[in-house]
Amino acid sequence: MxxxxxxxxxxxxxxxxxxFMGRKIESVADDPVLAPHVNAAAMTYELAFDPRxxxxxxxxxxxxxxxxxxxxxxxxxxxxxxxxxRMLRLLGQKTGSCFQRCVGCDAINALYITSYDIDxxxxxxxxxxxxxxxxxxxxxxxxxxxxxxxxxGDRSKRPSQQVDKDLYVRIVEKREDGIIVRGAKAHIxxxxxxxxxxxxxxxxxxxxxxxxxxxxxxxxxxxxVTMIFGRQTNDLRRLDGDVDCGNAKYATVGxxxxxxxxxxxxxWERVFMCGEYDFASQLVEVFATFHRQNYGGCKVGVADVLIxxxxxxxxxxxxxxxxxxxDKITEMIHLAETCWCCSLACSYEGYKTPxxxxxxxxxxxxxxxxxxxxxxxxxxxxAQDVTGGIVITLPSEKDYRNPETRKLIDKYLKGVADVxxxxxxxxIRLVENLxxxxxxxxxxxxxxxxxxxxxxxxxxxxxxxxxxMAKIIAGIKPDEHFKRIRGIxxxxxxxxxx
Amino acid sequence: MRIGIKxxxxxxxxxxxxxxxxxxxxxxKNCQFFYSNNADLIVCISGCKKGCAAExxxxxxxxxxxxVGENKVLTKIKTKLSELLRS
Ligand SMILES: Cc1cc2nc3c(=O)[nH]c(=O)nc-3n(C[C@H](O)[C@H](O)[C@H](O)COP(=O)(O)OP(=O)(O)OC[C@H]3O[C@@H](n4cnc5c(N)ncnc54)[C@H](O)[C@@H]3O)c2cc1C
Numbered sequence: 001m002x003x004x005x006x007x008x009x010x011x012x013x014x015x016x017x018x019x020f021m022g023r024k025i026e027s028v029a030d031d032p033v034l035a036p037h038v039n040a041a042a043m044t045y046e047l048a049f050d051p052r053x054x055x056x057x058x059x060x061x062x063x064x065x066x067x068x069x070x071x072x073x074x075x076x077x078x079x080x081x082x083x084x085x086r087m088l089r090l091l092g093q094k095t096g097s098c099f100q101r102c103v104g105c106d107a108i109n110a111l112y113i114t115s116y117d118i119d120x121x122x123x124x125x126x127x128x129x130x131x132x133x134x135x136x137x138x139x140x141x142x143x144x145x146x147x148x149x150x151x152x153g154d155r156s157k158r159p160s161q162q163v164d165k166d167l168y169v170r171i172v173e174k175r176e177d178g179i180i181v182r183g184a185k186a187h188i189x190x191x192x193x194x195x196x197x198x199x200x201x202x203x204x205x206x207x208x209x210x211x212x213x214x215x216x217x218x219x220x221x222x223x224x225v226t227m228i229f230g231r232q233t234n235d236l237r238r239l240d241g242d243v244d245c246g247n248a249k250y251a252t253v254g255x256x257x258x259x260x261x262x263x264x265x266x267x268w269e270r271v272f273m274c275g276e277y278d279f280a281s282q283l284v285e286v287f288a289t290f291h292r293q294n295y296g297g298c299k300v301g302v303a304d305v306l307i308x309x310x311x312x313x314x315x316x317x318x319x320x321x322x323x324x325x326x327d328k329i330t331e332m333i334h335l336a337e338t339c340w341c342c343s344l345a346c347s348y349e350g351y352k353t354p355x356x357x358x359x360x361x362x363x364x365x366x367x368x369x370x371x372x373x374x375x376x377x378x379x380x381x382x383a384q385d386v387t388g389g390i391v392i393t394l395p396s397e398k399d400y401r402n403p404e405t406r407k408l409i410d411k412y413l414k415g416v417a418d419v420x421x422x423x424x425x426x427x428i429r430l431v432e433n434l435x436x437x438x439x440x441x442x443x444x445x446x447x448x449x450x451x452x453x454x455x456x457x458x459x460x461x462x463x464x465x466x467x468x469m470a471k472i473i474a475g476i477k478p479d480e481h482f483k484r485i486r487g488i489x490x491x492x493x494x495x496x497x498x
Numbered sequence: 499m500r501i502g503i504k505x506x507x508x509x510x511x512x513x514x515x516x517x518x519x520x521x522x523x524x525x526x527k528n529c530q531f532f533y534s535n536n537a538d539l540i541v542c543i544s545g546c547k548k549g550c551a552a553e554x555x556x557x558x559x560x561x562x563x564x565x566v567g568e569n570k571v572l573t574k575i576k577t578k579l580s581e582l583l584r585s
Contacts, residue, residue: 051503051505051533052505052508052515052516053505053507053508054505054507055504055505055506055507055508055550055551056506056507056508056509056550057507083507086507086509086510087507087509089509089510090507090508090509090510093510304510340510
């Protein structure tokens with residue numbers, strides 16, 4: 001396993017082609033805008049060596065028997081699934097941000113499960129390839145990005161109906177030694193500071209869309225791969241110092257990139273699906289289930305930090321004992337713990353797949369994520385309410401560092417007498433960072449937009465059974481238990497009343 | 499006496515678990531401390547009542563799953579240590 005420092009060092013050895021703000025990034029590890037995201041990912045490595053946390057950050061590989069980082073583990077029990085969400089909450093608390101590494105973890109687990117089923121139907125050899133790849137990832141302790149979301153062009157059209165065929169990643173050539181792929185994946189978390197990219201299809205496909213049924217892995221610096229790092233609200237505040245960005249060490253959200261594959265060669269040993277269009281929806285659903293499981297872990301860890309920040313601000317501004325403030329902070333805790341319950345529940349209700357790996361309960365995992373598309377907006381609203389208008393009107397760090405204005409800010413932006421003004425400013429900036437910027441749309445769309453969860457919930461909830469239950473209670477269908485309880489039929493029982 | 503310290507993963511601790519380790523190291527100067535199960539006594543430190551630290555531990559161990567105060571921490575350990583010395 002690598003520790004945090006070794007992970008950062010490992011990035012310096014790679015040469016990915018990355019652009020940001022019109023310039024080429026020379027070193028992901030050292031660029032001031034990207035470095036905080038790197039630090040957040042590094043935490044997933046560092047805690048594996050801390051005896052206080054290693055029990056959940058490490059696991060034993062079922063493939064090699066070696067001790068590995070849990071982010072490279074294939075879940076072997078419901079206990080593993082639970083430990084995964086425990087690990088995510090912990091890392092949310094330690095970084096107050098997205099630490100990015102869950103996507104690759106979910107990708108290897110989804111591939112492990114699906115490749116087994118593909119092989120069973122078609123006699124292919126994907127599962128062995130996936131296993132070999134996972135062994136490599138475990139041994140080197142790599143961070144693969146998980147790239148599922150295609151750019152999709154006109155959303156009303158299928159991949160094969162798009163005017164430009166490259167708007168979904170596709171196979172453009174099959175060769176003796178491998179395949180050539182073309183297309184782009186959008187919003188890919190942690191891609192710029194990953195070692196590898198795992199690509200999977202983004203949706204169910206039909207028989208005439210075999211070219212889009214492709215899953216594979218390539219190194220981030222493979223020839224033909226270009227990444228354009230996305231802008232975030234307030235991202236360049238990182239160049240101004242360590243106060244205005246609110247979370248200078250670990251940034252906010254994962255740091256997402258548009259990844260373009262311009263005729264990239266993938267050797268066969270890294271191809272995990274190639275034309276099996278009828279398994280695309282399974283791969284998407286399994287991946288989505290794992291990924292939606294996560295959000296009541298990581299987001300709740302981040303919410304823990306926001307709740308703490310809000311409570312600190314309340315103290316610093318002299319309102320901590322006001323009943324409505326206590327109520328609002330309690331409400332934030334209630335919302336966060338509700339999401340935690342969801343993540344735990346879908347993990348404890350997980351099950352063994354034919355591959356031997358475990359996956360969470362899909363219905364409950366989708367419920368988890370659907371709550372996350374709502375509750376963070378509410379807990380952020382409460383944080384902003386308690387913090388006051390200052391959450392968006394604070395003077396800049398530069399004005400605070402300027403001796404001319406610093407004394408004025410120190411005097412007039414003081415809260416309670418015994419707290420330095422700078423502490424109050426730092427805490428308010430943290431509330432701003434966690435409740436206003438990229439955090440919220442990430443809750444909305446990361447792991448799929450709300451409608452995607454609604455579709456899965458509708459499909460998995462067995463509405464017919466619920467209709468049947470209602471008919472029995474309403475006396476439209478016979479109730480076998482009532483007859484046993486009373487010894488006579490419902491008709492006879494109620495005829496006495498008529 | 500070799501004392502092994504075994505922490506749970508600390509996902510949502512209800513108290514600062516390190517306090518227990520600090521007390522033991524400060525007060526039990528004659529003992530050696532390790533982060534290992536290979537010890538005369540294992541001190542399991544869980545952050546909450548779920549008690550993950552003690553889940554797969556057998557043999558001689560004591561388990562903390564809440565903050566009980568410095569005195570009680572020491573009493574619990576010392577009682578166990580004298581039990582071990584007697585046996
Ligand atoms: C911060 C962040 C991190 C992310 N990280 C990753 C990652 O690491 N890996 C990855 O693969 N993806 C990642 N994603 C992508 C995420 O899964 C997508 O954002 C999500 O699936 C929605 O896709 P979209 O953004 O293209 O929005 P769209 O699909 O354009 O959705 C916008 C709206 O259009 C609706 N819509 C879309 N298609 C249709 C249709 N056919 N009919 C009717 N309505 C439609 C949607 O329901 C939604 O309301 C990330 C996203 C974010 C915001």
